[in-house]
Amino acid sequence: MTGIHYIEGNATVSDALRSIDPRTGREAGEPVPVTTPAELAAIADRARAAAAPYAALPLATRAAGLRAIAEALGDHADQVIATADAETALGTARLTGELARTRVQLELFADAVEAGAFLEIIIDRADPLAKPAPRPDLRRMLVPVGPVAVYAASNFPLAFSVPGGDTASALAAGCPVIVKAHEAHPRTSELCARIVTDALAAAGAPDGTFAVVHGFEAGKELITHPAVKAAGFTGSLNGGRALHALASSRPEPIPFFGELGSINPVFATPGAIAERGPALAEAFIGSATLGSGQFCTKPGVLFLPAGHGLADDLATAAAKAESHPLLHQRIRDAYLVGAAALAALPGVTTLAEPGDVGPGEGFGVRPGLFQVDAAAFLANAEALLTECFGPVAVVVDVDPADVPAILDLLPGSLTGTVHLADAEATGTFVQGLLTALAAKVGRVVVNGWPTGVAVTAAMQHGGPWPAATSSQYTSVGETALRRFLRPVAYQDTPAELLPELLRDDVAVTVPRRVSQAFGA
């Protein structure tokens, strides 16, 4: 956190966040005040008051609000991209793509809201003949859980931040949202907050449906506030674990959906290496250094068949890799420490030496690449399989006989990737590899790269711990809204008292499953 105390005269006026230009390491732009406890309480109260009226809006209005946000982000694209670039140094091209993805994400959820399948409506009509007992009329649908806290990430200042996927999916589910902005891009967060708030208000959402808070203390108060009923988080293992513990130990525990760290292993088969080894080496480095290696899905470890002969290709690609400054000083510092720790492990050869690019260059770094054999890898697997954020990766030379032991040691990951030649797909080795990877990850990728997460209905962005706190959910893709919903069943309820979509006489606009009578 970059909070600074401002003293005017004799009074402490307030804490404020300064955005730092990663290209220079210097403060830039106006400070953004941190949220005081009184402000946070007022924001939480407004969210609580907004919960019922926002949930009660017609689905079409809820969808229109999401589309209005997407449109408003487009209207302010130049300003949003320029502000985000000044705070993140991610570059205009990347941020233009990220803004497009953020808008597509909002529109995807708007489509899902209108389609209504996410309500998971099930109608079981009364059945006096049911066994073992007569059955009442039961009608189930999902309803919003209430106000959601969203903890924004530093590495996607738009798509996983104020107007990002957690916000979009919680709003789509019918929940008010309070975003804890990331300290690394406060001005982008404030700008997006105004855009989202104004768009929702214009679309008819009640006051209090959306707000942004700033500062570390506000983030802690938010997760323990009684008005908050669930939380989404994208960030570090330590931060996620701490917030998860707070969420679980409240007087009223709430679900916490954290996407934490991931090593994203990649395996390449002998067939793939024989067919396209040098191209694979280059593409691996491209994926591992994309966005300066600051993706949750960065492939952090590559298992190659021993004798692959690609060390020079890998080293050359790493030396040539474009790198822009890291997002903020803590990431830069952690990168340098983590990469040095990898280099110092027994049996580790340096193919590309990581490091600071030196004074005057902000948070710029050089990519790091290490090579290790299977025996040395197995001796220090935990250290070599711990995510190091930034442009660094480890290449492991393995024999097929080593692979089962390696698979056993792999921690949960967002993704697991296999590169193979077509003819190998029917072989038992590759089939066993896919099966083992699927048991450890949320997404299996074949002959591709894990970076670049498609925003679709079938996407799964999550996985067994530590990839996520709950492997049963995704934070990207249409089903992400399931995190913020809970079922309610109505038993023998007269039509006048049922939610409209559960009535018999309604023109059915959403999919409903009407069960067979068991006893009939």
Next chain:
Amino acid sequence: MTGIHYIEGNATVSDALRSIDPRTGREAGEPVPVTTPAELAAIADRARAAAAPYAALPLATRAAGLRAIAEALGDHADQVIATADAETALGTARLTGELARTRVQLELFADAVEAGAFLEIIIDRADPLAKPAPRPDLRRMLVPVGPVAVYAASNFPLAFSVPGGDTASALAAGCPVIVKAHEAHPRTSELCARIVTDALAAAGAPDGTFAVVHGFEAGKELITHPAVKAAGFTGSLNGGRALHALASSRPEPIPFFGELGSINPVFATPGAIAERGPALAEAFIGSATLGSGQFCTKPGVLFLPAGHGLADDLATAAAKAESHPLLHQRIRDAYLVGAAALAALPGVTTLAEPGDVGPGEGFGVRPGLFQVDAAAFLANAEALLTECFGPVAVVVDVDPADVPAILDLLPGSLTGTVHLADAEATGTFVQGLLTALAAKVGRVVVNGWPTGVAVTAAMQHGGPWPAATSSQYTSVGETALRRFLRPVAYQDTPAELLPELLRDDVAVTVPRRVSQAFGA
């Protein structure tokens, strides 16, 4: 816990659980040894080993295993019911019904497994024209999370115990199960364990798919064992909170699905009282004292319009209510303490005096019923809204003007019930009442009683805290298996390497959602 140290000669041989006959308070039957740490470790290892082969069985085989358990329970019905009755005093009629429900539950999940909708398959084909980027082929399905720990309840020795809903839904999801048996019915648990284990083995499930452990320490070791990947629990708030904390603070946290305590409020309108007041009073007492008030869905508080004139009807019904002994001594003791605490609150009138039925009658008690006005209720709402397990309930006399404040104070519950006259269903008071209740509960019941939980697709048995640790799930009904599943997406994966049900060329036997191409 009823563990007793046996000393033979100089050696502590082992802990063992004795079942106690609630009708006499005396030990009965052979002792059941507690599970040692070494035994628990071996059981967990076998479950870990069974996870992949059990998950890989064809869905038809998995369903056949569930049906085989149901059939075997039927084959051993007399022995199961007699053993359970000796340990619980619930009576043959109730246990015959519970066994039928347990079998129906297993068959419901078998049907669900065969139907395959629970796999939630979504197929998004590749789309090179998708915006903002070309889209890969993505195919998602749900897969089992791995071995599941089930913590059995005392109050349903079959339906929420060894062969109960958590076991059935976890097996249906494709997960091995280790049940921590409840100490109050160890012999029933052992008998059912043999029946379930043998039936699964005969149906082709691998060794290790199912096991039962006994003892408090084994229960603690189970929740923290690395092989265990999720847990289901039905029981007390304190026990559930402690296990939830252990599950959340493991090195690898796991999801914990606890169904804890519930007050299950009931509201009756002036119209309902005018139409059928005395019958309502009698039916309320019937529901509140059913099974000696030992249901999770027992209606613990009844809000009646002031001036209802039903105090005598309620008192008479409570005095006449049949009561059998409580399940075990701790429940009896907690009932007596809890009921006395309610009686001692300011403004509380006793309509039926709770108490012990006296020596020689085991854990038998007399039902308790209390009356309080709205002002006294609001002054001590937390105490009056805390679940007291056993045949006790509170009647609150309220004016319509009191209802909003009462609704605000209601904790999360499994159920919320409204009794009304038909003509009132269109009124704003009743509509507001239903809306407010739906925000607090998992199941809204109209003109019925919450006890008796139908086992169907639309059932919701769960609710906001403290009814459940996670309001997003149910522990009864077809969707209960969603607790033990997680999504995996396959990206650009050749058919040979896809799970069969995700392939294009397979004869589709399960529902699949094939998405539109966004960019098309």
